[in-house]
Amino acid sequence: xxVPTVSKVLNGxxxxxxxxxxxxxxxxxxxxxxxxxxxAPPDGAGLVDLVFHQLGSTWSMEIIRGVERAAAAARTSVxxxxxxxxxxxxxxWLETTLARPPVxxxxxxxxxxxxxxxxxxxxAIPFVVIDTDGDTPxxxxxVGSDNWNGGLAATRHLVELGHRRIAAIGGPSDMLCxxxxxxxxxxxxxxxxxxxDPGLVDAGNxxxxxxxxxxxxxxDRADRPTAIFAGSDMQAMGVLRxxxxxxxRVPADLSVVGYDDLPIARWTSPALTTVRQPLTEMAxxxxxxxxxxxxxxxxxxxxxxLATELIVRESTAPPP
Numbered sequence: 083x084x085v086p087t088v089s090k091v092l093n094g095x096x097x098x099x100x101x102x103x104x105x106x107x108x109x110x111x112x113x114x115x116x117x118x119x120x121x122a123p124p125d126g127a128g129l130v131d132l133v134f135h136q137l138g139s140t141w142s143m144e145i146i147r148g149v150e151r152a153a154a155a156a157r158t159s160v161x162x163x164x165x166x167x168x169x170x171x172x173x174x175w176l177e178t179t180l181a182r183p184p185v186x187x188x189x190x191x192x193x194x195x196x197x198x199x200x201x202x203x204x205x206a207i208p209f210v211v212i213d214t215d216g217d218t219p220x221x222x223x224x225v226g227s228d229n230w231n232g233g234l235a236a237t238r239h240l241v242e243l244g245h246r247r248i249a250a251i252g253g254p255s256d257m258l259c260x261x262x263x264x265x266x267x268x269x270x271x272x273x274x275x276x277x278x279d280p281g282l283v284d285a286g287n288x289x290x291x292x293x294x295x296x297x298x299x300x301x302d303r304a305d306r307p308t309a310i311f312a313g314s315d316m317q318a319m320g321v322l323r324x325x326x327x328x329x330x331r332v333p334a335d336l337s338v339v340g341y342d343d344l345p346i347a348r349w350t351s352p353a354l355t356t357v358r359q360p361l362t363e364m365a366x367x368x369x370x371x372x373x374x375x376x377x378x379x380x381x382x383x384x385x386x387x388l389a390t391e392l393i394v395r396e397s398t399a400p401p402p
Contacts, residue, residue: 233266
């Protein structure tokens with residue numbers, strides 16, 4: 083390769099053939115070459131790449147709002163990438179990112195492969211994971227919230243109201259946050275001396291349709307639950323719709339607890355009892371960390387786990 087060609091790849095220029103870029107990147111990785119960190123970009127320069135496994139919900143907007151708030155304070159712009167529901171970025175995303183390149187990458191409920199991590203590190207592009215979908219290596223900065231305690235608080239609230247048949251609708255089983263919320267739910271029941279009935283635990287994907295479908299199945303049982311803990315506010319809205327169609331009153335006949343405390347939760351009818359997950363704060367914290375790393379500053383804390391809080395509104399009451 084000529085020196086100018088290698089220089090173009092090193093500097094992220096777009097006018098390099100994909101096959102040539104791959105050969106240069108492979109050689110850089112093979113020789114463990116690390117580019118010099120450029121230091122903090124000047125005011126108004128630089129991009130942060132915000133990568134979602136899937137867009138399209140109010141939940142996503144809360145994350146975007148938090149990232150944009152912190153990035154704007156640093157006079158940095160934000161670009162969005164979506165992975166089509168996958169939790170691992172494809173090679174095409176990596177090649178596009180390296181050709182740009184951003185000052186840092188924020189991954190929402192996604193993770194990089196070891197090879198992808200090495201390639202970003204070799205280009206001095208820091209990355210932070212928000213609301214990780216699984217266990218991340220100790221050296222990867224992450225920002226999340228206490229999902230286990232959130233599930234515990236939601237279920238304990240229902241137990242204290244007197245409910246004993248409490249159902250749960252989780253999220254995708256391959257996401258750590260979903261598993262942690264269900265673990266908190268089980269712990270609350272076990273602590274109260276209530277047997278966990280596997281038939282009262284259903285799976286969803288955090289979206290309205292999944293909450294609706296799971297609720298129809300749960301309420302079709304002869305021994306239907308008197309309360310449902312939904313793994314997201316969006317799923318909780320599906321619960322409310324299914325209950326209404328079946329002629330059940332919330333909370334007189336069925337209590338419902340959501341998760342996230344999205345702005346819409348206070349506008350449902352009845353207003354939704356939910357677990358507040360500090361989404362905007364999580365996103366802002368992750369953005370500040372990635373910008374510090376981009377500037378060559380090592381943050382004091384790179385593993386952040388923010389507290390959750392139960393917000394009691396109108397959708398829960400003692401069982402009938």
